[in-house]
Amino acid sequence: MPNPTDAPPLAGRRAQAARNDAVILDAARAVFLADPKAPVAAVAERAGVGISALYRRYASKEDLLRKLCADGLRRFIAAAEEVADEPDGWAAFAGFLERVVDADVHSLTVHLAGTFTPTEELGRAAIRANELVDGLVRRARAAGRLRPDVVTQDVGLLLEGCAAIRVPDPERTRQLRRRHLALLLAGLVQREPSLPGPPPAEGEFDWRWDRRE
Structure with missing residues (x-):
């Protein structure tokens, strides 16, 4: 039988992932508006997330664009x-x-x-x-x-x-x-x-x- 305490942490992780995604997209808009040739690393830096966290959501710069x-x-x-x-x-x-x-x-x-x-x-x-x-x-x-x-x-x-x-x-x-x-x-x-x-x-x-x- 599932433990009822398992659901909230999962929901929390999903909520955090959604927040991270919104932050990444906001950062990407700002970065690429200033310089469409900017590297993905510049987006990660502006978003305040690790490059691995960004690549987990978008496998390439093209995917992000x-x-x-x-x-x-x-x-x-x-x-x-x-x-x-x-x-x-x-x-x-x-x-x-x-x-x-x-x-x-x-x-x-x-x-x-x-x-x-x-x-x-x-x-x-x-x-x-x-x-x-x-x-x-x-x-x-x-x-x-x-x-x-x-x-x-x-x-x-x-x-x-x-x-x-x-x-x-x-x-x-x-x-x-x-x-x-x-x-x-x-x-x-x-x-x-x-x-x-x-x-x-x-x-x-x-x-x-x-x-x-």
């Missing part, structure tokens, strides 16, 4: 799904953008692109994310608020622009990003003049994810 990317896509998809029940198409679109900007999803997009080999699972998540954004764009346009020459691919560039804003103070970073997003949203409802040049095409930036040696 894929996890960061998957986590970002998960947050992105969750932000889109959270506004699905919003009846106003424009409010859903704007609310989605605010959520993604606040979650800082896109800061690593350009930094990590091409530094690892994506999996099929990541590819499916990216397709799902694009489908959700496409639906939000169509709803915002149907609501009569989004200018007609904005395309789904514009949204990714808009979010990357917000993510590029960063100062040492995290709260000030959030304030400045929200301010910039408000300016961009105002431009998205403006009708004239027409946007210059052809819009970004579907897949036009996929080359960034080609593996760099």
